[in-house]
Amino acid sequence: xxxxxxxxxxxxxxxxxxxxxxxxxxxxxxxxxxxxxxxxxxxxxxxxxxxxxxxxxxxxxxxxxxxxxxxxxxxxxxxxxxxxxxxxxxxxxxxxxxxxxxxxxxxxxxxxxxxxxxxx
Amino acid sequence: xxxxxxxxxxxxxxxxxxxxxxxxxxxxxxxxxxxxxxxxxxxxxxxxxxxxxxxxxxxxxxxxxxxxxxxxxxxxxxxxxxxxxxxxxxxxxxxxxxxxxxxxxxxxxxxxxxxxxxxxxxxxxxxxxxxxxxxxxxxxxxxxxxxxxxxxxxxxxxxxxxxxxxxxxxxxxxxxxxxxxxxxxxxxxxxxxxxxxxxxxxxxxxxxxxxxxxxxxxxxxxxxxxxxxxxxxxxxxxxxxxxxxxxxxxxxxxxxxxxxxxxxxxxxxxxxxxxxxxxxxxxxxxxxxxxxxxxxxxxxxxxxxxxxxxxxxxxxxxxxxxxxxxxxxxxxxxxxxxxxxxxxxxxxxxxxxxxxxxxxxxxxxxxxxxxxxxxxxxxxxxxxxxxxxxxxxxxxxxxxxxxxxxxxxxxxxxxxxxxxxxxxxxxxxxxxxxxxxxxxxxxxxxxxxxxxxxxxxxxxxxxxxxxxxxxxxxxxxxxxxxxxxxxxxxxxxxxxxxxxxxxxxxxxxxxxxxxxxxxxxxxxxxxxxxxxxxxxxxxxxxxxxxxxxxxxxxxxxxxxxxxxxxxxxxxxxxxxxxxxxxxxxxxxxxxxxxxxxxxxxxxxxxxxxxxxxxxxxxxxxxxxxxxxxxxxxxxxxxxxxxxxxxxxxxxxxxxxxxxxxxxxxxxxxxxxxxxxxxxxxxxxxxxxxxxxxxxxxxx
Numbered sequence: 001x002x003x004x005x006x007x008x009x010x011x012x013x014x015x016x017x018x019x020x021x022x023x024x025x026x027x028x029x030x031x032x033x034x035x036x037x038x039x040x041x042x043x044x045x046x047x048x049x050x051x052x053x054x055x056x057x058x059x060x061x062x063x064x065x066x067x068x069x070x071x072x073x074x075x076x077x078x079x080x081x082x083x084x085x086x087x088x089x090x091x092x093x094x095x096x097x098x099x100x101x102x103x104x105x106x107x108x109x110x111x112x113x114x115x116x117x118x119x120x
Numbered sequence: 121x122x123x124x125x126x127x128x129x130x131x132x133x134x135x136x137x138x139x140x141x142x143x144x145x146x147x148x149x150x151x152x153x154x155x156x157x158x159x160x161x162x163x164x165x166x167x168x169x170x171x172x173x174x175x176x177x178x179x180x181x182x183x184x185x186x187x188x189x190x191x192x193x194x195x196x197x198x199x200x201x202x203x204x205x206x207x208x209x210x211x212x213x214x215x216x217x218x219x220x221x222x223x224x225x226x227x228x229x230x231x232x233x234x235x236x237x238x239x240x241x242x243x244x245x246x247x248x249x250x251x252x253x254x255x256x257x258x259x260x261x262x263x264x265x266x267x268x269x270x271x272x273x274x275x276x277x278x279x280x281x282x283x284x285x286x287x288x289x290x291x292x293x294x295x296x297x298x299x300x301x302x303x304x305x306x307x308x309x310x311x312x313x314x315x316x317x318x319x320x321x322x323x324x325x326x327x328x329x330x331x332x333x334x335x336x337x338x339x340x341x342x343x344x345x346x347x348x349x350x351x352x353x354x355x356x357x358x359x360x361x362x363x364x365x366x367x368x369x370x371x372x373x374x375x376x377x378x379x380x381x382x383x384x385x386x387x388x389x390x391x392x393x394x395x396x397x398x399x400x401x402x403x404x405x406x407x408x409x410x411x412x413x414x415x416x417x418x419x420x421x422x423x424x425x426x427x428x429x430x431x432x433x434x435x436x437x438x439x440x441x442x443x444x445x446x447x448x449x450x451x452x453x454x455x456x457x458x459x460x461x462x463x464x465x466x467x468x469x470x471x472x473x474x475x476x477x478x479x480x481x482x483x484x485x486x487x488x489x490x491x492x493x494x495x496x497x498x499x500x501x502x503x504x505x506x507x508x509x510x511x512x513x514x515x516x517x518x519x520x521x522x523x524x525x526x527x528x529x530x531x532x533x534x535x536x537x538x539x540x541x542x543x544x545x546x547x548x549x550x551x552x553x554x555x556x557x558x559x560x561x562x563x564x565x566x567x568x569x570x571x572x573x574x575x576x577x578x579x580x581x582x583x584x585x586x587x588x589x590x591x592x593x594x595x596x597x598x599x600x601x602x603x604x605x606x607x608x609x610x611x612x613x614x615x616x617x618x619x620x621x622x623x624x625x626x627x628x629x630x631x632x633x634x635x636x637x638x639x640x641x642x643x644x645x646x647x648x649x650x651x652x653x654x655x656x657x658x659x660x661x662x663x664x665x666x667x668x669x670x671x672x673x674x675x676x677x678x679x680x681x682x683x684x685x686x687x688x689x690x691x692x693x694x695x696x697x698x699x700x701x702x703x704x705x706x707x708x709x710x711x712x713x714x715x716x717x718x719x720x721x722x723x724x725x726x727x728x729x730x731x732x733x734x735x736x737x738x739x740x741x742x743x744x745x746x747x748x749x750x751x752x753x754x755x756x757x758x759x760x761x762x763x764x765x766x767x768x769x770x771x772x773x774x775x776x777x778x779x780x781x782x783x784x785x786x787x788x789x790x791x792x793x794x795x796x797x798x799x800x801x802x803x804x805x806x807x808x809x810x811x812x813x814x815x816x817x818x819x
Binding site: 059065068081083087093096100102 | 578648665694696697
């Protein structure tokens, strides 16, 4: 990642959690992260906005059915899935991150996660 | 007088001074024997006055009837009357003739003037006028709220004298209205004769007449019935009573409550209240249900009076009666709960209160029990289906192995459980095996998908594999709504997977109760590992630690079989996720790969392709063999060996399974391996060569 500002697409159908996660990311470094919080997203918006990071709730239909299955082109964005159903705090497989919902519920965890993701 | 009884003066004047027939309404109903009985129903206002008077009189200690009077006395009943006489070697029953009509105005007035009432002349007259009929007879009306009380008070001296007689003859004595009962263990006939003689003389001296036809001496060898209750072996009602209760419930369950309202509940000559009610008004469901509940409660009061609840094992007959009562009560409760007909909700509350008094029934109401009941009812529903009955009836008619084989082949066309089923040589055992299988439904792909899908549906089983807090009770509710009714339709290995997982919720329930709050299922020591195991075994290509990776799995299988790397090509580029039963599908892939590796010619390659078609996921295992197969190939499933038969069984319910091949005539043919049916060419895979196994899953 060479850019100073990182575009993050945040997708979560849970409105309260969407706002909370958005605030937590901004708290980490508001000058660095430009968050686009969305309750849901369609293919066009997903593919045309050149996001650097996609932080997506795995329980959203379009996330599970299209993003996770690789049907939509992420344009090289780093994908992070989160869900209350994930057992481990965070794990990485084939360049995709999987984090538990409770893990990203804390500011310091989001900070660590985004730093780790951006290092790459 | 008015002040003593707290009766509004206007009401008193209106009712008391009212003359003529309007004070009472005459009604004739049948006695149990079939003979008519005349009832006098007081007018509404008179009834209110009589009730107010009764309430006031009953609370005064010295105005209470004798202890031996069980009829119409608060806290006493026909059961308490009968209990006194159980386990007696001789029971002597006597009856007073025309009990109420023999108590007339003069006697009532005299009674109120005498001890213990000692009312004045006028007050006693008013009381007698209030209680007795205002016709020529002036007798106590049957149907007046005050009449039973007055009759009991009238018998106080009689009761006292009969108690003394009973004591002198080593007997117990009770009276229920006009039914006088003595019981003794002294079998001597002379003692009994003397007792009857003395009793008759006392009764007559008290102004009553003995109904000699009804005087009976009962021994333990015959049915000892006291006030309608059987007392030979503990306290019981007659069999017909229970049978009729069961029949009524059964009819209500089968045909609906409304269908039973107009029916006579009991097949005897007694005019039951719904009939009486029907003659006056339209029949009502509330009235019917209250009446039925009353009957059930009465049965309960009878069987529970045996005090066998705690030490119930001592007399199994008495214990069985309690169980019968509990079963009937519970069925009634379930009937009200499941009924679509509208009725007063208070009735259900009353019934629930009765149910909650029985610890065993209370546990039946538990959420775990409800879940079990839902499962059982789904199974019973299947067993009641005409198709199920029909298949079982056909099986019963089969008398030889040849017909049985043919029957199994027919079954296998729609149910892969029977495809190439291995049965022992013994004909009867084989039949029994088939019968057992037929008593459970065939695997349903729709229901299997429904359960699997509920793992990612918000209100489904998803809640039970997530970290959100949830109570054990809610967990069972979710099982009830998403799993229990479908459990018998799941592939057996998947069912076992869910059952094993669910058993951990049972452990938690048994340990902590249903109100226990699980903070986080994924961190709970009892549920964490089983839940993760379930996830890994029901999900391909989800998060790495809580799902199985299809590509890795296939690589593992290829290595296990020992196929050279250059003979296999994996075309799984995208991590398409789907829910299924991972061990069943892995086993099927193993068998298919094993079979393919043996039947694919050396120069050909095996391909494994995963792709998404609309909302479905297709896994195709195929080779690039250019050798066409004989035109007759794939016309049925007979070519399958043991391995492919296993694949058919293991994929049944989880996905569609087709085999596709190119034939000598240039055509390509597809065969549905689950039912042996040909598939239309429009469903071809797009392959122009090779032999292919195609598994189509729901996304």
